[in-house]
Amino acid sequence: MSYFRKNSGTGNGSQTANTPLRMKILVGIIVILFAALIGQLAYLQLFYGSRFSAEVNATDQTTVTKAVPRGVMYDSQGRILVGNKAENAITYTRSLSATSKEMYQVANILSNYIKITDEKPTKRQIADYYLADSNRAKKVLSALPKSQKKSSLTTSEINEYEVAYVENTIKPTLSTKQKTAALLYNKMSGASTLSTINLKSSGLSNKEIAQVGEHLSSMPGVGIGTDWNRYYPNGSSIKSIIGSVSTTKTGLPSDNLQYYLVNGYSRNDRVGTSYLEKEYEALLKGTKASYKVTSNTSSNTVTKTKQVYKGQSGASLKLTIDAKYQAEVTKALKQQFNSALSAGAASLSSGAYAVAMNPQTGAVLAMAGISYDPSTKKVSDNALGNINQSFVMGSVVKGAQVAGGLINKVITPTNNTLPDTAIYLPGTSVKKSVYPVGTFSSLTAASALEVSSNIYMMQLTLRWVKASYVAKKYIHMPQTAFQTLRNNFKMFGLGQKTGIDLPGESSGIEGSSTDSSGNILAGSVLDESYGNYDAYTPIQLVQYVSTIANGGYRMQPYVVQSIGRTSSDGKHFYTYYNKKPTVQFKIPWTTSELAVIKQGFYQVVHGTNSWGTAHALKNVKPSISAKTGTAQTFYYNTKTGKSTDTELINETMVGWASSNNPQIAFAIVFAGIDPDLEGSYNKNMAKAMVTSYYKLHKGKFSSTK
Structure with missing residues (x-):
């Protein structure tokens, strides 16, 4: 004889009854967490709000220097043997927000008004100028093999492949105006942030100055300033004793670059390269003017410029030679x-x-x-x-x-x-x-x-x-x-x-x-x-x-x-x-x-x-x-x-x-x-x-x- 026990169904009923309770517990936990979060936010706002606001509007301070006139050399009777002759110059100041695209555009505009005939762009400078056009850069990148643009490569490594492709495959031919633009772009992109460099000073005509002056508003960073060159009012026969000074183009001598950089020179600074100009460089160069520039890091704008030191012209030498x-x-x-x-x-x-x-x-x-x-x-x-x-x-x-x-x-x-x-x-x-x-x-x-x-x-x-x-x-x-x-x-x-x-x-x-x-x-x-x-x-x-x-x-x-x-x-x-x-x-x-x-x-x-x-x-x-x-x-x-x-x-x-x-x-x-x-x-x-x-x-x- 067999006996069978009938399932009363009490297990399912209990599970159903417990469901609302679990939901209530979860909702309660969520409410508590939100309350804690709101409380924390309120706490941070009340006690650290000003601090966070300051950080959002944080400023950055940069020290900028400006070159001073080089020392003069006199003969034994007080006549100037070598002095500084002021000349007009087209300048460029690189802003905090300056991009390659902007500098490329400015270089192209400026090339309509000035010509650079005493320099020729190198293959690398031509390639950099060519790639500064975003459309051309995209085409070059797409033409590179996958091995030269894989994600494991750095941006600079990929850029080197792009430059090589332009130099060896495209070999662009530039017009006279484009060559000037390539040189200008190279000078601009090589400038340090907030520094002022000369784009052209030698052989600058009145017409060029006038045309640039009329269009300054369309060329951010471009300005008209002054530069100086060494001159010899009593003849150049003594020049081999006095020596030479590098140009802004040649800048610091490559064989002693680190020495000059450690001693506060910029790469395009002029320095004495031979004889008296070199022997007395430390005295002749003077001390640069110094400015503290304050900028807003969020908007990349300069908010304040203060002169810290007005600078001191280079020391002058009086020679024994008449x-x-x-x-x-x-x-x-x-x-x-x-x-x-x-x-x-x-x-x-x-x-x-x-x-x-x-x-x-x-x-x-x-x-x-x-x-x-x-x-x-x-x-x-x-x-x-x-x-x-x-x-x-x-x-x-x-x-x-x-x-x-x-x-x-x-x-x-x-x-x-x-x-x-x-x-x-x-x-x-x-x-x-x-x-x-x-x-x-x-x-x-x-x-x-x-x-x-x-x-x-x-x-x-x-x-x-x-x-x-x-x-x-x-x-x-x-x-x-x-x-x-x-x-x-x-x-x-x-x-x-x-x-x-x-x-x-x-x-x-x-x-x-x-x-x-x-x-x-x-x-x-x-x-x-x-x-x-x-x-x-x-x-x-x-x-x-x-x-x-x-x-x-x-x-x-x-x-x-x-x-x-x-x-x-x-x-x-x-x-x-x-x-x-x-x-x-x-x-x-x-x-x-x-x-x-x-x-x-x-x-x-x-x-x-x-x-x-x-x-x-x-x-x-x-x-x-x-x-x-x-x-x-x-x-x-x-x-x-x-x-x-x-x-x-x-x-x-x-x-x-x-x-x-x-x-x-x-x-x-x-x-x-x-x-x-x-x-x-x-x-x-x-x-x-x-x-x-x-x-x-x-x-x-x-x-x-």
């Missing part, structure tokens, strides 16, 4: 060199150089130079050749050689006669002077200087270094012979940098001291003794002769006399710093030993020996004391980089005036003169340098002997 005297020396040098060219004497020359210095202070009075290229026959100014070109100078250094003999007691003021017997080395030709062997049986030191005796200097050297010598049989020089002579020359500044305040100075060139086996070159030691071996610079020569002229003080040459500030009206110069003469070394000679050398230099011009080398200058007023020189050299082919067998001479001269009151010392070099056409170019130049200097300073100095 512009008028510089012009006279340059003119005379060109006249003499052209005369040598006309005579055929300088057809293979590398140029000519002349430098004048105050022997009492080291102040450079004038520095002129000419570079000549025999292959192109091009003549160019190269005043800096006086500090960076080295030449074998010849007999002009004999004053230092005699001084060494006196200081080391090889000869004395009362006993300095040596036999004028030529030197015969085994297996070589005779080593002698210009005049015939046997012309003199013996010579004093002063007479040897007057007739420029090579023999005297060699005989002095044999005794000085204690060499063993038998004519035509053998010669033995101690290993220290070269160093003995060179140490003596260096006391006078020959063979080492003078320390002049110009970059790029050369120390000269030392010839080899030994052969491949390590044996001293005995014959070359003798050549060294009369200036026919090592090479020196003209600035070293003038320092050397100044040391004799002033009594034995080796003065450091310099070209910047003082540093100061130019008044706003440009009429006054206020000095901050004044250069004091610097003595680098005092020659350890006695007064009587110095007198021997000075007498020799005086006799070179005023002596009576028929073999005297500069008697043609004896009537020049004021009196000149000097030493001439010729040195054997060979033609150096700059194209092949090799010397040839063509023999030439360097025609040189050093001296001072007046003889008993030295106010000017000079050094002159005519390099690579044909020995068969040797002239008086060095002596003519010396006369011009002395007479023009005293003419400009008439009555300032007394000059007798």
